Amino acid sequence: MDKRFNVKRFLFETRDGGTILRYMLTDNLIPMLVPNQFIEMKSVNKLGSGRVCAAKLSVYFNYLHKHECIEYSEADNIHVQNFLTYLIYGDFKDLKITRPENSLCHSTLQGYVSAITEFYKWLDHNYRTHMKFYTEEERATHTYLYGQIYSYDYKYIIKRILPDAKGSRSYLKWYDEFTRKKLCTNFLSLRDEAVFRLTLEGFRIDEVLSMRLANYDSTLHLIQPSRSKMRQSAIDGYENQLRTVRISEGTVHVLDNYIFEERIPAENRSGIISDWIFINLRKGRNYGMPLAYHNYLAILKGCAKRAGIDETKIRTHNGRSTKVMDMLEEGAIDPTKRKSDTQMILHFGWRNIDSIRPYMNHNSEIMANAAYSRHSKSEEDHD
Numbered sequence: 001m002d003k004r005f006n007v008k009r010f011l012f013e014t015r016d017g018g019t020i021l022r023y024m025l026t027d028n029l030i031p032m033l034v035p036n037q038f039i040e041m042k043s044v045n046k047l048g049s050g051r052v053c054a055a056k057l058s059v060y061f062n063y064l065h066k067h068e069c070i071e072y073s074e075a076d077n078i079h080v081q082n083f084l085t086y087l088i089y090g091d092f093k094d095l096k097i098t099r100p101e102n103s104l105c106h107s108t109l110q111g112y113v114s115a116i117t118e119f120y121k122w123l124d125h126n127y128r129t130h131m132k133f134y135t136e137e138e139r140a141t142h143t144y145l146y147g148q149i150y151s152y153d154y155k156y157i158i159k160r161i162l163p164d165a166k167g168s169r170s171y172l173k174w175y176d177e178f179t180r181k182k183l184c185t186n187f188l189s190l191r192d193e194a195v196f197r198l199t200l201e202g203f204r205i206d207e208v209l210s211m212r213l214a215n216y217d218s219t220l221h222l223i224q225p226s227r228s229k230m231r232q233s234a235i236d237g238y239e240n241q242l243r244t245v246r247i248s249e250g251t252v253h254v255l256d257n258y259i260f261e262e263r264i265p266a267e268n269r270s271g272i273i274s275d276w277i278f279i280n281l282r283k284g285r286n287y288g289m290p291l292a293y294h295n296y297l298a299i300l301k302g303c304a305k306r307a308g309i310d311e312t313k314i315r316t317h318n319g320r321s322t323k324v325m326d327m328l329e330e331g332a333i334d335p336t337k338r339k340s341d342t343q344m345i346l347h348f349g350w351r352n353i354d355s356i357r358p359y360m361n362h363n364s365e366i367m368a369n370a371a372y373s374r375h376s377k378s379e380e381d382h383d
Contacts (some may be wrong), residue, residue: 003058003062004027004028004061004062004065005025005026005027005032005057005058005061005062005065006025006026006029006058007023007024007025007026007051007054007055007058008023008024008026008029008031009021009022009023009024010022010023010024010031021047022039022040022043022047022050023039023043023047023050023051023054024036024039024054025039025054025057025058025061034073034123034127035054035057035061035072035119037126038053038118038119038122038123039053039054039057041122042118048292048293048294052111052115053115053118053119056111056112056115056116057072057115057116057119059112060072060083060112060115060116063083063086064079064083067082067086067091068082073123073127075131076131077131080116080131083112083116084109084112084113087109087112088109171313171314171315171318172309172310172313172314172315172318173318173321173361174318174321174322174325174361175200175318175319175322179307179309180200180322182307182308182309183196183303183304183307183309184196184197185307186303186304186306186307187299187303188299188302188303189258189262189281190254190257190258190261190262191258191262191263191278191281191291192296192299192300192303193254193258194251194254194255194258194278195208195209195278195291195296196300196303196319197248197250197251197254197255198211198223198247198251198255198319199316199317199318199319199320200251200319200322200323201245201247201248201251201319201323202245202319202320202323202324202347202348203225203245203319203320204228204317204320205293205296205297205316205317206225206227206228206293207225207227207228207349208225208278209278209290209291209292209293209296210225210226210227210228211223211224211225211226211276211277211278212226212275212276212277213259213275213276213277214275215244216255216277218252218255218256220246221246221247221248221249221252222244222245222246222247223244223245223247224242224243224244224245225242226242227242228242228243228349242349243346243347243349245347255277259277262281263277263278263279263281266279266280266281266287266288267279267288269283269287269288270283270287270288271288272287272288272289274288274290276290276291278290278291279291280295293316296316297316300314300316301314320348320359321359321361323348324348324356324359324360325359325360325361325364327339327344327347328360328364328367329364329366329367332366332367332369332370333366333370341353344356
């Protein structure tokens with residue numbers, strides 16, 4: 001039997017006569033007015049965000065329809081808790097239990113939690129729901145609510161069981177020199193290697209995919225993203241707060257070769273003229289359009305597999321972590337090359353130096369030896 005709620009693609013006409021793609025939730029193939037208002041809000045900055053959110057809400061809505069026999073507008077906190085239990089353990093009522101190895105990982109479950117809580121928060125502000133929200137002032141009087149989710153000044157009551165499902169998946173957080181070379185030699189295009197090398201310069205993948213030709217100076221080796229963590233670059237005369245970074249000669253070489261050998265021919269053949277640096281090179285529906293995150297992640301994992309590296313341990317953020325440790329270790333080996341806190345903040349686009357903590361490798365032998373050398377020298381000076 002077909003599912004009642006589905007995600008469908010729609011092409012809308014814009015005021016200037018153009019077209020725009022949107023993903024929408026449908027109820028028996030009829031677009032849903034209220035949920036799609038929320039999904040449109042999520043799609044404004046990034047189409048993929050709206051698509052992912054719509055997909056997660058469709059799973060939730062279908063669960064409510066099949067297992068709870070209610071509409072999303074009638075659901076309360078208990079129904080959401082039951083949904084999360086269903087995702088983790090399976091259907092207790094029909095004794096269809098999920099195998100432990102097939103259980104959803106914590107990050108996927110957290111994605112469902114985020115989509116549902118954001119949707120009901122928006123719904124509560126604009127319409128009316130049966131969800132109960134607790135403000136910071138009320139927290140002390142509701143201490144029995146275990147593991148609540150917080151967002152801004154709200155406390156949501158639907159994360160009671162998530163800590164039990166966190167698991168212990170490990171990732172390859174830093175690349176050594178051998179791994180970097182193996183990956184660089186196993187990409188199937190200059191474009192994919194150029195994207196990878198830019199993450200090794202310390203950029204987030206979203207920043208790399210947002211880069212434009214107008215913000216790249218090949219001669220000076222300078223490049224700047226057009227957005228960072230979904231913050232857009234300034235327009236209409238306002239100052240652009242996004243950082244400019246000087247990249248290595250090796251990265252410039254690969255990037256330039258990609259632009260002249262792959263990008264320009266693809267742009268000419270597709271007939272789509274744009275300022276995006278990274279575009280789709282394969283002929284098809286998205287030929288000449290900007291390269292999307294999910295496409296590149298699949299490309300990166302495929303490259304890792306060809307290189308003999310466990311692709312499940314690869315993330316697009318690995319390059320950024322590697323750059324952090326490269327700079328720290330370089331400064332540890334040669335104090336004249338040590339970067340100040342301000343230089344590190346400007347290079348990585350942080351608000352303060354405390355943001356460096358998640359990127360640090362506390363098992364670095366280079367950092368350990370440098371700390372030992374400084375300690376030994378200090379003792380000698382005192383002698």
